[in-house]
Amino acid sequence: MGAAENGANAAKVEELLGALAEALARGEGVTPRPASTYRLQLHAGFGFDAAAALVPYLDALGVSDLYLSPVLASAPGSTHGYDVVDHARLDPELGGEEGYARLAAACRARGMGILLDYVPNHMGIGPWNAWWMDLLENGPSSVHAPAFDVDWTPLKSELANKVLVPVLGDQFGRVLERGELRLAREGGALAIRYFDHVFPVAPRSVPLVLRHGIERLREALGPEDPSLQELESICASLEKLAPRSETRPEAVAERAREKEVAKRRLAALCDASPAVRAFVDENVAAFNGTPGDPRSFDLLQRLLDAQAYRLAFWRVAGEEINYRRFFDVNALAALRMEEPRVFAEAHRRVLALLRDGAATGLRIDHPDGLYAPAAYFRRLQACYLAERARALAQARGTALENGAEALLLERLFAELEAGRLPARPLYVVAEKVLAAGERLPEGWDVDGTTGYELLAAVNGLFVDPAAERALDALYARVAGGRQDYRRTVEEKKRQVMSSSMASEINMLAHRLSRISETDRRTRDFTLNELTRALVEYVALFPVYRTYVTRRGEVDARDRAYVEATIARARRRSPLVDPSIYDFLRDVFLQRYPDGLPEAARGAWLEFALKLQQVTGPVTAKAVEDTAFYCYVRLVSLNEVGSDPGRFGTSADALHALLAERRARFPGSLSASSTHDTKRSEDVRARISALSEIPGELRAAVSRWGRVNRAHVRRLEGRTAPDRRDEYLLYQTLLGTFPDGGLTPGTPAHAEYVERIQAYMEKALREAKIHTSWTHPDEDYEGGVRAFVAGALASRTFLRDLGALAERAARAGRISSLAQVALKLAAPGIPDVYQGTELWDLSLVDPDNRRPVDWAHRARALEAIQAELARGPEARRALARRLSAPDALAGGEAKLLLLAEGLRLRRRERALLLEGDHRPLAAEGPQAGHVVAFARTLGGRAVACAVPRLVVRLQDQGGGAPRWEGRLPLGGLAARWVDVVTGTVHRGEAPALAELFADFPVALLASE
Known part of the structure; x- marks a missing residue:
């Protein structure tokens, strides 16, 4: 490109940047932050058109933005969409491009936005994924090899330039000799089939099949036959292809082109020549061998050995797999989003939806899995602005050439870095789990998180801290001794690192060993010593990951975590040379010794970047998918983002969190139930209420142990269930027991037992104590299934269970309403999970993805709106009627509160998105049972007051809490209106009895 052309491009880009800056200053192109979101789980049975049909109902409910599970093409039959197989297409099973266009139009017609769940970290792999199939066919020489995080030089030399594919149901030799691996011809391509799995045959190995016994064909046709010559020519062209270790771009492109030419030629030859077709198909049959004749499979093994993949027994994955996965899920391969071309190809379709207004924001799934999350979010914002700039250029009739495109993106990065453009023009929230006391990294160009930290804090408000000792004693009795949660997490991390993620740890340890060998002061560290130190470090690391940058920068936050963990590991490992931990610390914090060569510094940095991609998955598997099912003191605390070792949340801690949220990330979602929660908000609230009656719980657990003893199965040296699993079951039953009870022999009873x-x-397998996903113990699992069925068939047990469950539910319903009110008024954006506008007693997925009765909810909302339309007195009467103790079980009170709160969010959008957070403190003997705060902006205010720990108050009031005391409102307004009841409150400190007279919670707006 000449200097003149460069100059013209630069001038064009600068002009475009100026126009973009002016548009952004007018608010054009800055995606609006939602007032609220409503999450829908899409699948083949509930696609885009079904979602569009719900838009009128959700609009009437007050929702501002639809929040959709992943919409890009996923594996056929996917029920969740996180196994994306094609970033360029909208999922045809959901309705494809046309169905999505109808949904977007329905939302646009009602002024609703669409928040999309986007998955950058991984893809579903299989025959539907063209990128993955190309990788398997061509190895490092694949056009799409840069997309996947594959270690092409793994510890096992036999896997050099190969991908381990652990899909076989048995040892390789047994599978092969049973004839389960079959070679097949599909047109001009050869493939290996294993039941539903398909694996391409590498181009350079195809001649092994085509040339097998070719003398027979030569004798039959004669050496001058054109068909024979074409076949030999095809073989020669394939043999001349660059080897799969070749990664030069021009060689990769030539290989990709020529292999497809050869496939077309072979297909045409087989169509044109019956003799060649019969010869090739006979060879295919010969390669497939004969079960019972082991030597007949030698040909197929030789062919398989020549592939860019190695098929293996699925159980070897934990130790030998050499592609990075999503956690330990073999079917989800991690992507290298740090590569600009991979990023561009993976985001092209979703960015076009955002550019065209067919989507208005993104929820980014699992950014902790990314190589460099901060850089990813900066690139996402820059590429979104690039789309806006292209749209401006098109409107002006200006064309951007390739050189100008690259320059535009470069300049956008610079403008964002310098702060001359809005840092977050695109609304983005990150699915980031924050450990207790952890803050979201400062450098992320996001509006906030998906809200796990708020969920955990609000959830803890309804756990009585005074009951901790009593529940500790009860749990010690059922668990057979005291169990420390932090030690449990450390133990489970070690278990994960020695099993399902052993390969990742082995890879890191060998990297560290190679680094140690480069310095005479560290070369005597043995591999075993380094591995032990690494395992200890990861086991003790207190958060999911650090964020060392690709430039080797380590911020103060991460430095403190690393230093503290190294110090603790050193204390815990008296037999390990302390200097090993000093070495590990220095490598991770990039403290290079004097004279370290540049290449060695690169190895240090690469180790640090790889290590922080491993600590997150290890922690997630050990905590959310293991420890949460092993440590069951009070399982309402076992929630994503929570620390079950911390017994509840104080009001002061909640206010501190809300104040920081308002100051730093007010665009965060305020979630209470999600598709990932272990229990719904309503189940958690009911279980938390048990903390207020620990004596009753202890007595019930003792009674039920005696009543159900006959259902316990005696196994060799143990019982099924053991006492801890039985205790988990009782908490689960108390949290999910249907309002109105159960009658054995009815369909509802059978469905509940099955659930x-x-x-x-699932809980037993996740706990990995008596059984697991990889090694199921049918005897133990069968014993627990029989125990559940036997216990729930007993009318005596059901009556006793139902009585305590209803006692917990009465308090839990009040707590559930309080959670809704808090998230409606708190800094952040209230997020509603599908169906939870009424009571929802769901457990972890797939239970929380059961069909929702939308018609029932729509009818209930219409009835409420009809009553509200009758005027103020009817409004107040409706609120009283729906929230009466006997009527609360119906759930319409929750729907009423949510609908009125969401409408308030629409009316007071700026106030509730940007307003200050002011804690309010109740006065009087019940002050500790009230949590309250106000939001203020420009002379307007909204106040929220909710009860907590209400069991004793209900007992004293004969079912409904009896209130004493007042709530000073800080002189913010002289007159307030309760948005639910319509009640007008005057004065600066209304009585609590007045605030909660007509409804269990108060959501007030100043007049």
Whole structure:
């Protein structure tokens, strides 16, 4: 490109940047922050058109933005969409491009936005994923090899330039000799089939099949036959292809082109020549061998050995797999989003939706899995602005050439870095789990998180801290001794690192060993010593990951975590040479010794970047998918983002969190139930209420142990269930027991038993104590299934269970309303999970993805709106009627509160998105049972007051809390209106009895 052309491009880009800056200053192109979101789980049975049909109902509910599970093409039959197989297409099973266009139009017609769940960290792999199939066919020489995080030089030399694919149901030799691996011809391509799996045959190995016994064909046709010559020519062209270790771009492109030419030629030859077709198909049959004749499979093994993949027994994945996965899920391969071309290809379709207004924001799934999250979010914002700039250029009739495109993106990065453009023009929230006391990294160009930290804090408000000792004693009795949660997490991290993620740890340890060998002061560290130190470090690391940058920068936050963890590991490992931990610390914090060569510094940095991609998955598997099912003191605390070792949340701690949220990330979602929560908000609230009656819980657990003893199965040296699993079951039943009870022999009873059995099976396997996903123990699982069925068939047990469950539910319903009110008024954006506008007693997925009765909810909302339309007195009467103790079980009170709160969010959008957070303190003997705060902006105010720990108050009031005391409102307004009841409150300190007279919670707006 000449200097003149460069100059013209630069001038064009600068002009475009000026126009973009002016548009952004007018608010054009800055995606609006939602007032609220409503999450829908899409799948083949509930796609885009079904979602569009709900838009009128959700609009009437007050929702501002639809929040959709992943919409890009996923593996056929996917029920969640996180196994994306094609970033360029909208999922045809959901309705494809046309269906999505109808949904977007329905939302646009009602002024609603669409928040999309986007998955950058990984893809679903299989025959539907063209990128993955190309990788398997061509190895490092694949056009798409840069997309996947594959270690092409792994510890096992036999896997050099190969991908380990652990899909076989048995040892490789047994599978092969049973004839389960079959070679097949599909047109001009050869493939290996294993039941539903398909694996391409590497181009350079195809001649092994085509040339096998070719003398027969030569004798039959004669050496001058054109068909024979074409076949030999095809073989020669394939043999001349660059080897799969070749990664030069021009060689990769030539290989990709020529292999497809050869496939077309072979297909045409087989169509044109019956003799060649018969010869090739006979060879295919010969390669497939004969079961019972082991030597007949030698040909197929030789062919398989020549591939860019190695098929293996699925159980070897934990130790030998050499592609990075999503956690330990073999079917989800991690992507290298740090590569600009990979990023561009993976985001092209979703950025076009955002550019065209068919989507208005993104929820980014699992950014902790990314190589460099901060850089990813900066690139996402820059590429979004690039799309806006292209749209401006098109409107002006200006064309951007390739050189100008690259320059535009470069300049956008610079403008964002310098702060001359809005830092977050695109609304983005990150699914980031924050440990207790952890803050979201400063350098992320996001509006906030998906809200796990708020969920955990609000959830803890309804746990009585005074009950901790009593529940500790009860849990010690059922668990057979005291169990420390932090030690449990450390133990489970070690378990994960020695099993499902052993390969990742082995890879890191060998990297560290190679680094140690480069310095005479560290070369005597043995591999075993380094591995032990690494495992200890990861086991003790207190958060999911650090964020060392690709430039080797380590911020103060991460430095403090690393230093503290190294110090603790050193204390815990008296037999390990302390200097090993000093070495590990220095490598991670990039403290290079004098004279370290540049290449060695690169190895240090690469180790640090790889290590922080491993600590997150290890922690997630050990905590959310293991420890949460092993440590069951009070399982309402076992929630994503929570620390079950911390017994509840104080009001002061909640206010501190809300104040920081308002100051730093007010665009965060305020979630209470999500597709990832272990229990719904309503189940958690009911279980938390048990903390207020620990004596009753202890007595009930003792009674039920005696009543159900006959259902316990005696196994060799143990019982099924053991006492801890039985205690988990009782908490689960108390949290999910249907309002109105159960009658054995009815369909509802059978469905409930099946749900609980399915949950317990998942819980047992996740705990990995008596059984697991990889090694199921049918005897133990069968014993627990029988126990659940036997216990729930007993009318005596059901009556006793139902009585305590209803006692917990009465308090839990009040707590659930309080959670809704808090998230409606708190800094952040209230997020509603599908169906939870009424009571929802769901457990972890797939239980929380059961079909929702939308018609029932729509009818209930219409009835409420009809009553509200009758005027103020009807409004107040409706609120009283729906929230009366006997009527609360219906759930319409929750729907009423949510609908009125969401409408308030629409009316007071700026106030509730940007307003200050002011804690309010109640006065009087019940002050500790009230949490309250106000939001203020420009002379307007909204106040929220909710009860907590209400069991004793209900007992004293004969079912409904009896209130004493007042709530000073800080002189913010002289007159307030309760948005639910319509009640007008005057004065600066209304009585609590007045605030909660007509409804269990108060959501007030100043007049």
